Amino acid sequence: MGIINKMAFKTLVLLIVFVPLIVFSQDKLQQPLPLDPAVKIGKLENGLTYYIRKNGRPEKKVELRLVINAGSILEDEDQQGLAHFTEHMAFNGSKNFKKNDIVSFLQSIGVEFGADLNAYTGFDETVYILPIPTEKKENVEKGFQILEDWASTIAFNAGEIEKERGVVLEEERLGKGADDRIFKVTYPKMFEGSKYSNRLPIGKAEIIKSFKPDVIKRFYKDWYRPNLMAVIVVGDLDPTEAERLIKKHFSNLKNPVKERNRDLATVPPRSKSEGLVVTDKEATNHVVEIYYPYHQVKEEKTVGDYRTYLVEILFRNMLSQRMQELTQKAEPPFVFGASNIGGWARGYEGFNSFAYVSKGGPKPAIEALMQENERARKFGFTAAELERTKKVMLKSIERSFNERDKTESDNLVEEYIHHFLNREPIPGIENEYAYYKEFLENITIEEVNRLTAEKIPADNAPKLVIFTGPDKADFKIPTNEELLRIAEEASKTEVKRYEEKEIATSLIQKAPAPGKIVNESENKELGTTTIKFANDVLVILKPTDYKNDQVVMNASRFGGQYLYDPKERLNAEFASTAITQMGVGQFSPVDLRKVLAGKNASVSPRIGSVSESVSGQCSAVDVETMLQLTYLYFTEPREDAELFNSFVTKQQALYQNMTSDPQYTFQDSVIHILYEDHPWAPKLPTPETFSKIDRHRALAIYKERFGDASGFTFVIVGKFDVEEIKPLLKTYLGSLPSTGKVSSFKDVGLRANKGPIQREVRKGTEPKSFIRIFWNGEAPYSEAEQLKLQALAEVMNIKITETLREDLSGIYGGGMYASLNKYPYSYYSVGLSLPCGPENVNKLIKASMDEIVKVKTKGPSEADLNKVKETWKQQYLVNIKDNAFWARQLLQNRELGIEPSSILTYEKRISAITSNDIKAVANKYLDTTNYVQVVLNPEAHN
Known part of the structure; x- marks a missing residue:
């Protein structure tokens, strides 16, 4: 048999094999798409749809959703903004919960308002978000009761409506500015001829200010009905119990006798350019x-x-x-x-x-x-x-x-x-x-x-x-x-075909000679293995089963920008950014994306103020690729004049008009008031910033910081086997260049000004103000003190929400943050941020200071402190089975000199915090006669 006959025979065999498969495939294409067998979908007699799925991640927690197939598109002319206002009123009282009872109860079981407990309104839907810990059956029951109340018995108390007008108007105020003004001109044009052009969910301020209660009740009655609702239950809860609770709480809901049609709005086709x-x-x-x-x-x-x-x-x-x-x-x-x-x-x-x-x-x-x-x-x-x-x-x-x-x-x-x-x-x-x-x-x-x-x-x-x-x-x-x-x-311009550029097919042509392990130890309590290489690189490994296909890497050592003369500041500050724009090895960022197609691995270097660091992540089978990228970022940063110039040009374009933004001007003023003209004070970029970066010097600084890996600690957490990963670590981390030189950081003397300082900044045409208050100073660092200071901020945030938002209707969002820092010197930093209306600035500052005085005098209530503790506990139960958390925490503990096992004692440490502890840190750090206050007011403010 000749070659041609052999090929013909092979072709015939292939046709015999594959033709039936093609017919089957065509048959299959006509089949209806199946529904996920893991979810149970049901419908009550009143038309309410429900979805139930058992899921164990995270453990002992269930995600509840109430989904309303109704949003701003269904509002009548006199209701514009009231779909969204209805969502707000759901948190202000119902049949079974008085005002604030819902939020207070949920906080007491560790559900944080805003971060966990939330809701949103769109054009066509309103969705209520309610995560509930499942450790206690009564809490789950109460969660379903909350959903039922949202669905059927929101109170719409006249007094609460009046208070909530201010909160909603503050939310509307937050959106004001150039982008909003432009959008309100362009958006109606985009949807010309459609109801979408005049039904933005935020609505109209004049309606929000003046609507009568019966108008919002009409919207609720028309559209909050079971045949437009879905209840979704996903989490660590028995499906039979979930279905029982759905039927118990929602079967008795009734649809209106005369239903309004739930029609979809149309969008006519554009007829001209x-x-x-x-x-x-x-x-x-x-x-x-x-x-x-x-x-x-x-x-x-x-x-x-x-x-x-x-x-x-x-x-x-x-x-x-x-x-x-x-x-x-x-x-x-x-x-x-x-x-x-x-x-x-x-x-x-x-x-x-x-x-x-x-x-x-x-x-x-x-x-x-x-x-x-x-x-x-x-x-x-x-x-x-x-x-x-x-x-x-x-x-x-x-x-x-x-x-x-x-x-x-x-x-x-x-x-x-x-x-x-x-x-x-x-x-x-x-x-x-x-x-x-x-x-x-x-x-x-x-x-x-x-x-x-x-x-x-x-x-x-x-x-x-x-x-x-x-x-x-x-x-x-x-x-x-x-x-x-x-x-x-x-x-009408003629275009040519896209031309594909040839690129190398592998990241590294020849693997480096492996390094040597000089020490290895295990910590069985934490499940970690620590490996020391001859090149003074330390690797901490924690294999986990938290994810089946994830590995996370964090690495750092002391060093950073502050080691350089202030004249070199911009080159040091943008060195790592410039490298990521130019690429590594033979590869530009575009080429790198191409060669990594089919792999999931990324690495990012960074030079901070007092350290240099590397972060990375990959899938379980791409660990070698992640380590190869790491090796290249240490050994072969790429210089590319065209890509560098592209980066500079793009950044200059982005920042060329930034000073027009009132918030940019305000932030720039805050920095100057806090740090005056210190050469290392934080700086907001301008177009001139990028023209001053010297490509060659930035690359040289990058090589100085990463060309010698001595003293780097790598933490790798995720799905891997320690023995299998060791050869890769030897090859790509143990081989990194090293001199053995100890790298440290420098304290450049940057300190925030102390008060009392009060300043006003005038910028902007909208009636928008912003309050920033700062407390800064030197203080010894300790892990226990840091925890107490953060607890103080969280307790204050509860009071800020209750007083400034709910009682005074003066803010939509905002709050306090606090931290205790060890490097480059031991210091504390506390800040209060409150966006608001100009007419409320003085009132809100006074109310904030009053709350600070209260906590300094009496300490927080046990109820409020317990809310913070329970929230932290619930967050910890999730974090403790998260790879990124472990990678971050193990590295941070090493940097701060904290015993690694403290990760496991977190619950015990937060339980030990008392009201007197919070009172003490409030008196220590919140000196109401020694703070920096900066307020942004509009230019025309009287």
Whole structure:
């Protein structure tokens, strides 16, 4: 038999083998997408939908959600803002809970207001977030009672409505500024002809100020009804018990006799192209946006739909990477740019592009966006791009699959929320992993390019081109007509095919000679192994099963920027940033992304004030890649003039108008008031900052700090075997260059000013103020004292919420922070931040000082202190099974000279804190006659 006949025979065999599989695959594509078998979905007789899933991460905790299929889009003309206001009122009293009882109870069981307990309102939905510890059955029962009350018996007490007006108006005030003013002009144009154009969830201030209680009650009665609700229960709770509690608390809820239709708002297609230019003197960045017509989204119902979805993800990711590459030029067309498919209107999506404009103005940015879109539409992508993107997607789904029994409940909850509201598929990770493996391999470049040509609108498609930003004398602002003309001309420019550049296929061509271990010890209590190498590098290993596919690395040693002359400050400050912009070894950042396709590993070096550090993470099979990257960052930082100039150009563009922002000016003033003209005082960047960085000197400083690894401690935590990782550690960490020289830090004498100092800063046109109060000074460091000082801040935050927010209606957010620091000298730092209205500044300062006096005089109540302790306990129970927590804590304890085992005594130490301890630290650190107070007021404030 000749060669040709042999090949023909092989072809025939292949056809016989594969044709039945293709037929089966086509059959399979018509099948409906399955529902995740791990979740139980049910419906009560009144129409309420529920989702229940048993999940053990984190242990002894359940995530509860009440999802209302109603948001601001359903408001009547006289209700604008009241969907959101209803959400606020849910925390201000109900049938079974008086005002603040909900928040107080939840704080007492360790659920933190704002961080854990929360809610949000969108155009089409309102979602209440309630995590509950499951250690006590009665707390779980009470959690379901809270959900029931939110769903059916919010009190809407007239007095509480009056108080809450101030809180909601403060939230609305927080959003005020240039971006908000610009958005209120551009957004209605984006959704012209649709109800979405005039139903922003925050609503109208005039309605919030004056609505009558019956108006908000009408919204609640119309739309908070069981057939528009879902209850979602995911966590460490028996599913049978969860279902019993749902039926007990929600079966008796009734729908209105006369229901209002829950219709979806429509978005009419754009019929003509337009340009829109909006400027504001306080804007900080010039931005270009291009919106094409919105169209209705096809619901994904079949396996074939899911396959099409994968093709679309491939196209989106590849287009995104091309946009990123454009920013690597010495004179980039934009600082950042992207094209995508999406939208805010439920059931609709559209193709859009946007970019932060660089120094060249809107023309090169628009040309780059449109021409890159057209290049993809006309010529598609390359086979090499497709293969890399497939690898990235497969790696991502593989990690999710590997972690399927270690996925946190709050991540799972989000999937079920989207399924209820938007009918997004939830086939379950096992099915999705199977689809990825089966379909990605057989998706061809021709198929992707066909979809790309369909999804990217043609040159003549109607478009809305928006240009926004500051109106500066040195920057030519186009008219509406000129802006559109730029886009139309850009769409007619001929484009060429994308050219793929050849790159090396491996990070390191030849592995370094392994180093030697000189000492090794175990700490069985902590489950750690400590290895000392001959090059004076120390490695602490903690293998865990907290995640199935995660390894976290943290490393540091003393050193840092303060070792250099203040004249070298900028070169030292931006040295590590410059390196990450230029790459390592043979690879630019873009090339690095390509060579790492299919791997999950990242490493980031940093030079701080008193230390240099490295952080990294990877999947369990990519530990060697992470260590190779680490080795390269120590030994082969890359110098690239074009990429450095690109970095400088982009940063200058970002910061060229930053001083227009009142908050920027305020922060700059605060720094000057605290530190005056000290050469190492913190500084906010300006365009001139980046022009002063010397590339060669920055690289030299980087090499000085990382070219000698002596004294570095690495902590590696996660899924690995100690014996299997040792050879890799020897090769890539034990071989790092070392002189044995001891690296230390320097105290440059930077100290914050003490008070009493009171200053006012005038900036901005909006009626917005900001209060900052600081207490700083030297104090001996101890772990116990640090804990007490942080407890003081948390107790104060409870009182700030109760008094300044709930009683005085003077703030939406804000609070106190505190820390005790050991390096470069022992000092404490306490700060109070309160955004508010100018009319409330003096009242809020007095109320804050009154609360400080109370805690200094009497100490906190046992109830408030116990709330803090319980919150910390619940957080600790989660953290103690988190790889990143262990990596961070083990390294920090070593830096501070603290016994590593103190990690295990945390609960005991917080239990020992008393009210008298808090009273003592309040008197020690909060001297109300010795503080720095800076207030931002608007320019026109009287």
